[in-house]
Amino acid sequence: MRAHTRRHAAALAVAVTALLASTAPATARPAPQLLPALGADFHWGVAASGFQSEGHAPDSNWRRYAATHPDYDPYGDSVDFYDRYSSDIALAKGLGVDTYRISVEWARVQPQPGVWDEAGFAFYDKVIAAVRSAGMRPMITLDHWVYPGWEADRGGWGNPDMVEDWLANMRAVVDRYAGADPVWVTINEPFAYIMNEVRNGGLPATEALTMQARLAQAHNSIYDHIHARQPAAMVTSNLAYVPAADPLVDGGMLDAIAAKLDFVGIDYYYGLSPDTAAQYSAFAASQLWKLPLQADGLYYALRHFARLFPGKPLYIVENGMPTENGAPRADGYTRADDLRDTIYWLQRAKADGIGVIGYNYWSLTDNYEWGSYTPRFGLYTVDVQTDPSLTRKPTDAVDAYRAITHDAGVPGGYLPTRPPASCSLVDALDSCADPVTLPG
Numbered sequence: 001m002r003a004h005t006r007r008h009a010a011a012l013a014v015a016v017t018a019l020l021a022s023t024a025p026a027t028a029r030p031a032p033q034l035l036p037a038l039g040a041d042f043h044w045g046v047a048a049s050g051f052q053s054e055g056h057a058p059d060s061n062w063r064r065y066a067a068t069h070p071d072y073d074p075y076g077d078s079v080d081f082y083d084r085y086s087s088d089i090a091l092a093k094g095l096g097v098d099t100y101r102i103s104v105e106w107a108r109v110q111p112q113p114g115v116w117d118e119a120g121f122a123f124y125d126k127v128i129a130a131v132r133s134a135g136m137r138p139m140i141t142l143d144h145w146v147y148p149g150w151e152a153d154r155g156g157w158g159n160p161d162m163v164e165d166w167l168a169n170m171r172a173v174v175d176r177y178a179g180a181d182p183v184w185v186t187i188n189e190p191f192a193y194i195m196n197e198v199r200n201g202g203l204p205a206t207e208a209l210t211m212q213a214r215l216a217q218a219h220n221s222i223y224d225h226i227h228a229r230q231p232a233a234m235v236t237s238n239l240a241y242v243p244a245a246d247p248l249v250d251g252g253m254l255d256a257i258a259a260k261l262d263f264v265g266i267d268y269y270y271g272l273s274p275d276t277a278a279q280y281s282a283f284a285a286s287q288l289w290k291l292p293l294q295a296d297g298l299y300y301a302l303r304h305f306a307r308l309f310p311g312k313p314l315y316i317v318e319n320g321m322p323t324e325n326g327a328p329r330a331d332g333y334t335r336a337d338d339l340r341d342t343i344y345w346l347q348r349a350k351a352d353g354i355g356v357i358g359y360n361y362w363s364l365t366d367n368y369e370w371g372s373y374t375p376r377f378g379l380y381t382v383d384v385q386t387d388p389s390l391t392r393k394p395t396d397a398v399d400a401y402r403a404i405t406h407d408a409g410v411p412g413g414y415l416p417t418r419p420p421a422s423c424s425l426v427d428a429l430d431s432c433a434d435p436v437t438l439p440g
Contacts, residue, residue, distance in 0.1 A: 030437075031348075031436065031437050031439045032348075032351060032439065033413070033439045034412035034413055035344070035347045035348065035409070035410075035414070036347070036350075036351060036412065037347070037407060037408035037409045037412070038346070038347060038350055038408045038409045039408055040408065041357075042350075042357065042358060042408060042409075043098055043099050043137075043315070043357060043358030043359070044095075044096065044098055044099065044358070044360075044401075044404070045099030045100060045136075045139065045358065045359065045360035045361070046092050046095065046097055046099075046100060046101065046360060046361050046362075046363065046364040046379070047139070047317065047362045047363055047364070048102060048103075048362075048363050048364055048365070048367065049102070049103045049141065049144040049145075049188070049367075050104065050105035050144060050146065051103075051105060051107075051144065051145075051368070052078060052144075052363075052368045052369070053078055053079050053081040053363075053365065053367040053368070054078060054080075054082040054105070054108075055075075055078040055080040055081065055082050055083075056077055056080075056082045056083075057075065057077075057105075057107070058105075058107045058108055058111055058120075058148070058149075059107065059111075059148065059150075060105070060106075060146050060147060060149055060152070061146060061148075061149070061151070061152045061156060061197075061200075061202055062145065063107075063149065064149065064152060065200045065201075065202075066371065069371065071371070072371040073368075073371065073372050073373050073374075073385070075368060076384065078368045078384065079366065079367055079384060079390055080390055081365075082123065084390070085126070085127050085130060086130055087392075088364060088365060089127075089130045089131055091364065091365075091392060092136065092364055093134040093135065094402070095379070095398065095401050096401075096402055096405035096406055097401075097405055098136050098137060099136060099137050099138075099139050099183065099358065099360060100131045100134075100136045100137075100138055100139065101138075101139035101140075101141065101185070101317070101360055102124075102127060102139070102140060102141070103140070103141035103142070103143075103146075103188070104124050104140055104141075104142065104173050104177070105120075105146055106143070106146065106147050106148055106151075106166075106169050106170075107147060107148040108120040108123070108124075109121050109169070109172070109173065110148060110169045110172075111148065112150060113150060113165070114168075116169075116172060121176060124177070128140075128177060128180050128182070137181065137182065137183065138177075138180055138182040139182060139183040139184075139185060139317075139360070140177060140182040140184055140185070141185040141188050142173060142174075142184065142185065142186050142222065143166070143170075143186065143187045143193075143218075145188060145193050145196060147166075151165060152202065156197065156202045157194075157202070157203055157207070157210075157214055157215075158203050158204065158207050158210070158211070162214060163217050163218050166218050167218060167222060167225075170186075170218075170222050170225075171222070171225050174222065174226050174229055174230075175229060178229040178230040178233070179230075181230065182233075183234045183235075184226055184233055184234070184235040184236070185235075185237065185238050185265060185317065186218070186219045186222055186223065186236070186237045187215050187218065187219055187237045188237075188238060189238060189239065189267060190212065190215045190216075190237060190239070190250075190253045191212075191239070191240060191242075191249050191250055191253065192240045193211075193215070194208050194211050194212060197211065209252075212252060212253055213256070215237075215253070216253060216256035216257050219257050220256075220257060220259075220260050223235050223257075223260040224260075233262070234262045234263055235260070235261070235262045236261055236262065236263050236264060236265035236315070236317070237253075237257060237261070238265030238266065238267055238317040239253075239254070239265065239266055239267065240267045241266055241267060241268045241301045241304075243270060243271060243272035243297065243425060243426045244272055244425045244426065244427070244428045246301075246304065246427075254308075261312065262313075263312060263314065263315050263357065264305045264308075264312055264314050264315070266301060266314060266316055266317060267316075267317055267318035267319070267362075268297065268298050268301045268316060268318075268319050269291075269318075269319065269320065269321075269322075270292060270293065270294065271292050271293060271294020271295075271296070271297035271421060271426055272292070272294070272297070272424070272425045272426055273292075273294065273422065273423055273424050273425055274423055274425070275422075276292035276421075277425075279291060279292050287324070288322040288375045289322045289323050289324040289329055289330075289375060290330065293321060293333055293338055294420075294421055294424065294426065295338060295341035295344070295345050295416060296341075296416070296420035296424065297421070297424055297426035298319065298342055298345045298349070299345040299348055299349050299436055300424055300426040300430070300431035301426060301427065302316075302354050302356055303349065303352075303354060303427065303431075304427045306354045306355065311355070312355070313355050313356075313357045314355055315357055315358040315359075315360075316346070316356065316358065316359040316360065317360050318362040319342060319359065319360070319361065320361055320363065320377045321333070321335050321338045321377065322375040322376065323335070323375075324374060324376070325374055325383075326366075326381045326383070326395075333417075333418070334396055334397075335379075335395045335396055335397035335400075336395075336396040336397045336399070336400035337417045337418075339361070339397045340400055340404070340410050340414065340416070340417075341416035341417055341418060343359070343404050343409055344410050344414055344415070344416050345416070345436075346359060346409075347409045347410065348436060361379060362377055363377050363378055364379055365378040365379070365380045365381075365392055366378035366380070366381050366382045366383075366384070367382075368384075373385055378395070379394070379395055379397050379401060380392040380393060380394055380395065380398065381393050381395055415438055415439070416438065419438060420435065420436060420437060420438065423435075
């Protein structure tokens with residue numbers, strides 16, 4: 001059985017919701033016949049991370065995890081974004097997006113304590129310049145779960161000095177790139193980060209809360225530094241939304257960083273309802289492509305955070321759909337239909353007054369999904385295992401996304417290919433008791 005990744009690790013946390021299976025929905029609110037477009041100021045983007053896509057990876061915690069776990073696929077050079085960044089950025093430009101999310105890998109730019117590698121920084125200089133030249137704004141993730149091997153030798157997040165080491169590097173990154181006016185993601189999915197460190201042996205389970213406290217300290221400190229260098233910056237730490245259980249999973253971290261979030265970054269992938277709850281225990285540990293998709297669940301996730309943070313902008317930092325090695329899903333959902341259905345519910349949320357400002361598709365290309373090349377999330381699929389040319393092959397979602405960005409959403413009269421769940425449990429009882437419907 002493959003170890004848990006960030007997407008299905010979050011899904012496993014919802015097993016308790018099987019107790020809610022007998023819940024019945026209340027009368028649903030009326031649905032508008034036509035939806036307005038999302039507007040010219042809405043942000044459309046694609047997302048990726050350094051270790052997952054770059055290849056040519058230096059020594060790091062994840063380089064070691066990949067090398068020492070026999071059940072993991074060998075990392076190789078992933079999809080080799082390191083050498084192909086220019087053509088990949090051109091693919092993103094062709095989609096009509098205005099935001100390109102990357103991460104600046106600590107292990108690449110600081111190979112030894114106190115030593116910064118100009119060649120490592122030069123790579124990111126070129127990437128960020130290419131993003132801007134293509135008419136897009138960079139969204140920079142400071143920590144996407146990867147830290148240098150020398151830091152792993154010191155104990156990683158179990159080391160009391162980790163926060164200061166982390167801040168020394170991240171301040172250097174911020175100082176170098178604040179002038180490019182990026183959007184900032186400080187720490188990717190803190191809960192899943194902690195879970196992955198524990199299951200890979202990088203952190204004792206007894207230190208999980210300590211790591212959370214240190215991540216919160218790191219976020220709050222670098223938030224202040226970013227605003228000192230880029231006063232109008234937009235900064236978040238994106239959260240992996242856990243159906244039905246998000247307050248339990250992310251509540252502690254959110255409480256610790258709530259005062260230092262310029263917007264709420266949300267990663268939404270899977271839904272939950274009484275008739276799909278069993279799929280989590282059956283498939284979550286190894287087969288992401290069998291987890292239930294629920295496009296309307298995005299609406300409930302957005303509504304959840306709009307109520308928690310009234311008036312604060314919301315941004316879908318990651319959303320996408322896994323397939324098994326690029327094969328059609330057993331449920332028949334195509335990537336294009338899932339994307340259009342998802343954007344419909346995004347427009348519904350906006351039309352209902354929820355302050356969502358942007359959407360990133362995860363991911364531009366397939367990549368190394370934290371131990372495996374089998375789950376494919378890319379708009380462009382890449383067969384790392386059997387295609388040495390690493391050709392980027394467009395999926396049906398490429399044309400769909402291009403049309404969406406051009407029109408600022410799906411057409412006003414569009415109806416999703418899948419009806420909303422009869423009793424969604426994405427936001428626990430609330431999403432079942434206060435459901436949304438399609439026009440009658």
